[in-house]
Amino acid sequence: MNALTAITFSLLVALEPVNCQTVRGNLQPWLQGLIALTVFLVLTGIAFIVHKFWCQDKEKDPEVFKGGSKGDMAISNGTEGNYSTTAANFRCEEGRHVYENTIENDCGNTIEVLSTEM
Amino acid sequence: MYRTNRGTVGGYFLAGRNMVWWPIGASLFASNIGSGHFVGLAGTGAANGLAVAGFEWNAMFIVLLLGWLFVPVYLTAGVITMPQYLKKRFGGQRIRLYLSILSLLMYIFTKISVDMFSGAVFIQQALGWNIYVAVIALLIITTIYTVTGGLAALMYTDTVQTFVMVGGAFILMGFAFNEVGGYQGLFDKYMNALPSQMQSPTPSLYNISAFCYMPRKDSFHMIRDAVSSDLPWPAVILGLSINSLWYWCSDQVIVQRCLAGKNLTHVKAGCILCGYLKLLPMFLMVMPGMISRILYPDEIACVVPEECKRICGTEVGCSNIAYPKLVVSLMPSGLRGLMLAVMLAALMSSLASIFNSSGTLFTMDIYNRMRPQASDKELLIVGRVWILLLVGVSIAWIPLVQAAQGGQLFDYIQSVSSYLAPPIAAIFLLGVFVKRVNEQGAFWGLVGGLAMGMARMIPEFIYGTGSCLFPGACPRLICSVHYLYFAIVLFFATAAIVIGVSLCTSPIPDKHLHRLVFSLRHSKEERIDLDTEEEEEAKKREAARQRRLEQAEMAAAKNGKLDRLRQCVGWFCGMGAGSQEQAEPSLEEKAEDMRRTTDITEHPTWKAAVNVNAVIMMALSMFLWGYYA
Numbered sequence: 001m002n003a004l005t006a007i008t009f010s011l012l013v014a015l016e017p018v019n020c021q022t023v024r025g026n027l028q029p030w031l032q033g034l035i036a037l038t039v040f041l042v043l044t045g046i047a048f049i050v051h052k053f054w055c056q057d058k059e060k061d062p063e064v065f066k067g068g069s070k071g072d073m074a075i076s077n078g079t080e081g082n083y084s085t086t087a088a089n090f091r092c093e094e095g096r097h098v099y100e101n102t103i104e105n106d107c108g109n110t111i112e113v114l115s116t117e118m
Numbered sequence: 119m120y121r122t123n124r125g126t127v128g129g130y131f132l133a134g135r136n137m138v139w140w141p142i143g144a145s146l147f148a149s150n151i152g153s154g155h156f157v158g159l160a161g162t163g164a165a166n167g168l169a170v171a172g173f174e175w176n177a178m179f180i181v182l183l184l185g186w187l188f189v190p191v192y193l194t195a196g197v198i199t200m201p202q203y204l205k206k207r208f209g210g211q212r213i214r215l216y217l218s219i220l221s222l223l224m225y226i227f228t229k230i231s232v233d234m235f236s237g238a239v240f241i242q243q244a245l246g247w248n249i250y251v252a253v254i255a256l257l258i259i260t261t262i263y264t265v266t267g268g269l270a271a272l273m274y275t276d277t278v279q280t281f282v283m284v285g286g287a288f289i290l291m292g293f294a295f296n297e298v299g300g301y302q303g304l305f306d307k308y309m310n311a312l313p314s315q316m317q318s319p320t321p322s323l324y325n326i327s328a329f330c331y332m333p334r335k336d337s338f339h340m341i342r343d344a345v346s347s348d349l350p351w352p353a354v355i356l357g358l359s360i361n362s363l364w365y366w367c368s369d370q371v372i373v374q375r376c377l378a379g380k381n382l383t384h385v386k387a388g389c390i391l392c393g394y395l396k397l398l399p400m401f402l403m404v405m406p407g408m409i410s411r412i413l414y415p416d417e418i419a420c421v422v423p424e425e426c427k428r429i430c431g432t433e434v435g436c437s438n439i440a441y442p443k444l445v446v447s448l449m450p451s452g453l454r455g456l457m458l459a460v461m462l463a464a465l466m467s468s469l470a471s472i473f474n475s476s477g478t479l480f481t482m483d484i485y486n487r488m489r490p491q492a493s494d495k496e497l498l499i500v501g502r503v504w505i506l507l508l509v510g511v512s513i514a515w516i517p518l519v520q521a522a523q524g525g526q527l528f529d530y531i532q533s534v535s536s537y538l539a540p541p542i543a544a545i546f547l548l549g550v551f552v553k554r555v556n557e558q559g560a561f562w563g564l565v566g567g568l569a570m571g572m573a574r575m576i577p578e579f580i581y582g583t584g585s586c587l588f589p590g591a592c593p594r595l596i597c598s599v600h601y602l603y604f605a606i607v608l609f610f611a612t613a614a615i616v617i618g619v620s621l622c623t624s625p626i627p628d629k630h631l632h633r634l635v636f637s638l639r640h641s642k643e644e645r646i647d648l649d650t651e652e653e654e655e656a657k658k659r660e661a662a663r664q665r666r667l668e669q670a671e672m673a674a675a676k677n678g679k680l681d682r683l684r685q686c687v688g689w690f691c692g693m694g695a696g697s698q699e700q701a702e703p704s705l706e707e708k709a710e711d712m713r714r715t716t717d718i719t720e721h722p723t724w725k726a727a728v729n730v731n732a733v734i735m736m737a738l739s740m741f742l743w744g745y746y747a
Contacts, residue, residue, distance in 0.1 A: 029745045036744025037737055044733055 135377070139384040141273045143391025145375045145471075146181070148276035150365075150392075151283065151399070152229075152468030153461050157236035158528035159399055160407030160441035164418050167308075167337025167408070168746055169349040170528065171400035173358060175340075178393040178739045180362040182732050185389030187636060188367045189376045191550050193385075194633040194640075196716045198377070200370050200546075201483045207549050207634045208557040209626070209648030211487070216564060217542065218483040221370060222476055228534050229371075229472050230512045236438075236527060237465035243442035244458055250513070257509050260466045260473070272470050273375065279463035280395070286453075286460035287402040293448050294409040308408050309333050311415045315422050330586035331421040333411075341747040350600060357536065357602030360609045364539035368546035371475040382718045386728040393735050397742070403441065410440040417443060423587065434585040438527050476508055477501040491662065536605035537575040541567025544612040551636050552617075553628070559620030567612035574604055639718065 027035075137145075162170040197203040200221070201214040234253055241252040298304050311333060318326045336342050341351045366372050379385035411418045418440050420426045423433035430436040445457045481501040486492065492500070541564050548555045574596060581592035590597070599607075632638050632645040 032747055033741040033743075033745035036747070037741040040737055040740040044736075 136380055137270075137273060137375075137378045137384070137388075138380055139387035140391060141277050142375055142379050142385060142388025143395065144280040145273040145276035146372060146388060146392040147395040148280040148283070148464075148467040149371055149375065149471040150177075150396075150468075151464055152233040153237040153240055153465040154229075154232040154235075154468075154527065154531065155399060156287075156403055156441050156461065156464060157239055157438055158232075158531065159403040160410065160444075161437040161439070162528045163404035163407035164411040164440040165435065165437040166348055167334055167339075168400070168404060169336075169340050169342055169347075169354070171404045171746075172340050172349065172354045173528075173532070174396050174399040175739060175743060176354065176358045177362050177366060178396050179736065180359060180366045181389045181393050181396070182736070183363070184367045184372070184376065185386040186732075188546075188550060189373070189379075189385050189389075190382060190639050190718045191634065191636055192373060192377060193382060194716050194718045196633075198374075199479055199482050200368055200373060201479065203634075204545070204549065204560070206647055207631070208555075208560050209630070210557045210561070213545075213557065213561050213564065214483055215487065216561070218479050220538070220542070220568070221479060224535075224538055225472055225476055226508075226511060227538075228531050230469065230508070232527065232531050233465055233468050233472075234512055237461060239438060240442045240445075240461045241458075243439055244446050244454070244461075253513060256462060256465060257469070257513065260469050261505065261509055272467075272474055273378065276467050276471070279467045282463045283460050283467075284395070284398065284402070286457050287398075289453060290445060290449060290457060291402055291406055293453075294406045294413075294444060297448060298409045298412050304405060304409055304412065305338060307412045308337060311412045311419060313416050313419045313421055313425075315416070315420070315425055317422075319422060319424065324587055326421055326587060331419060337408075339747060340743065350603070353600055353602030353606070357600075357605040360540050360543050360605050361532070361535050361602075363547065364535070364543040368542055370479055371471050374475055374478065375471075381720070383720050383724045383728055387731070390728065390731050390735055393732075393739070397739070400742075400746075406444055407437075407440040410444045411437075414443055414447070421587070423585075473505045473508060477505045480504045491658075493662075493666065533578070533601040534575065536601040537571040537608075538568070540605045540609035541571070541612040544609050544616060548613060548616055549635075553631060553635050553637065554625050555616055555620045556623055556626050558623045559616040559618070562619045563612045563616035566615045567608060570608055570611060633716070 159170055159174070192203060195203055195206060197206060199218075201218045204217055205211075205214040234257075237256060238250075238253050241247055241256075245252070295301060295304070298307060313331055316326060316328075316331055318324055334348070336347060340354075342349055342354075344350045344352055376385045376388065379388065416425075417429050418437055420429055420436050426436050427433045430439050445454060445461075449457060478501065481497050481504065485500050485504075486497065489496075544567065545560050545564060549560065577596050578590075578592050581590050581597070626648075628638070629643075629646050630648050632641040632643050634645070
């Protein structure tokens with residue numbers, strides 16, 4: 001919830017004027033306010049749903065991907081530092097030796113932002 | 119508050135870490151709102167309309183960022199001051215020292231002097247006292263309870279003062295709206311609020327264009343044109359967010375109040391309360407400022423320089439006296455005294471907070487570095503002496519603020535913040551969220567940012583910003599960009615320098631960063647602090663202090679009772695003989711205490727409750743932004 005909420009905060013602060021610029025003078029003020037409110041709630045709802053969807057994904061998939069990731073580790077000693085964006089997106093455990101900038105939310109999902117080799 | 123042990127550093131500077139949500143929220147609001155807001159917001163509202171309230175309503179979002187993103191990291195890091203956090207996060211000496219000095223300078227330029235000046239304007243208008251007499255009396259009272267009480271005293275008095283402030287301001291708002299014919303009356307009459315003296319007395323020297331005294335066409339809109347207005351909307355959305363990020367998420371005064379919270383949920387709830395309270399300035403300060411212009415256009419909206427000088431002592435413009443004029447003219451004499459109390463409350467709460475936080479900064483970050491072997495007692499005395507020194511400097515600074523920006527008080531604050539704050543905001547934002555950023559990147563980013571900020575600030579202050587009739591002589595290349603746009607540019611330039619230099623130098627290993635960055639805030643692993651040598655010195659100090667205590671006890675047993683006067687002074691400063699009798703907490707107790715204060719786990723029900731509350735607050739804020747857009 002925290003990470004996505006953070007992104008939503010920043011998005012919304014930037015998105016405020018979109019609904020206002022085009023309708024000045026034509027719409028009643030309370031209607032403008034209502035539109036802004038609705039847009040905000042819709043975006044919050046979307047963020048919440050996406051967050052829930054990702055959490056459910058984590059509960060279902062670790063067994064599938066754990067096998068895959070162990071296999072990966074056995075082979076890929078020489079490719080530790082590579083940008084692995086495939087299975088890592090759904091992996092909930094991180095290799096300690098890989099230094100990544102991750103945004104962790106409550107259910108431990110990691111969204112890979114930057115991956116550098118140490 | 120009696121339970122808070124004022125004799126320990128944690129008890130004095132962090133209120134014993136026991137505050138619940140409502141003193142936190144009230145204190146955040148009261149620390150933020152000073153008489154500068156009353157005078158500046160009302161004045162700019164009188165001159166330019168509603169848009170200045172965007173400064174307040176933007177903060178509602180940023181204060182949520184503080185509670186949800188930044189405070190968990192600060193709490194779990196276990197720090198008291200922001201430079202201390204930077205020291206743990208980046209290591210090295212220079213960033214912490216640099217930031218301490220810069221923060222103290224910014225306090226003097228943007229907070230202390232402004233609050234005192236506006237308080238003085240108010241008292242001068244209301245009572246006719248000499249400015250210096252009034253301010254010195256105020257400062258003496260403020261200093262007394264700052265020096266004796268520490269943060270706990272401040273936060274509780276902040277709560278009381280918030281009630282007084284909001285209550286008194288509500289009453290004045292009621293009177294003002296009544297006088298002008300209601301809410302709709304304000305909007306009907308504002309566009310016709312023109313001064314009667316509109317002609318230049320010496321047309322050969324200068325002509326007065328209608329633009330300088332007419333109310334702006336977009337006075338009732340908060341979202342204004344991106345190029346040609348006084349507060350363009352991208353600047354307000356993005357540039358102001360950067361300044362607010364510095365103020366709410368990385369500034370000692372504000373963060374200290376959150377760090378004093380009982381647990382993370384209380385902090386979040388306090389932030390939400392502060393957000394709700396931030397809704398009020400539009401209705402309590404900006405609109406009454408506009409009403410003041412409607413009721414007294416000859417004085418507030420004066421445009422002829424000689425007239426303005428006669429009315430309020432400065433030629434640039436008299437919009438700053440909007441709120442005091444309203445109080446003096448509109449309220450019956452009993453309530454006038456109440457409003458004066460409101461102003462004093464606002465001024466004293468802000469000043470006291472700043473003095474306390476500067477004391478913390480100076481003691482823990484600068485003095486502690488110069489004399490690492492200082493005992494706790496010495497640190498506390500030094501903190502209090504520093505506060506007294508600040509009082510002296512602040513008094514001396516008043517004439518400079520009076521002379522410098524004249525009728526543009528809020529502009530002065532915001533522009534100085536825009537030139538100095540964005541690099542700090544960039545460092546904190548990147549430091550908390552991006553692990554790759556290291557010490558060299560942060561330091562060179564700060565230095566580069568300061569250089570750019572100074573390149574804009576120094577010419578602007580030398581040439582002067584001028585007024586509508588006589589624009590300043592600053593070259594267009596430097597000064598034509600709006601200061602909030604400049605803040606955006608400065609922020610991204612600093613961020614680019616930081617990331618660039620960080621990528622070229624070696625990163626900081628994870629073992630130094632546990633619980634110091636957002637992604638590792640729940641990590642339970644052992645952290646090897648980058649300031650280990652300071653930790654060892656602290657241990658040596660502790661051992662030396664124990665030995666000194668034992669010696670003192672033996673000496674006191676020999677001499678009998680302490681001198682009476684020293685006993686009194688000791689009690690006043692919270693360091694009586696009694697504090698020596700209290701048992702020194704054992705190592706286990708200290709560790710347990712540390713675990714409790716750095717704990718950021720939350721009860722899931724309450725966590726969901728504050729999250730829902732935050733969404734509600736943001737929704738309300740969005741509605742109001744849309745309404746007044």
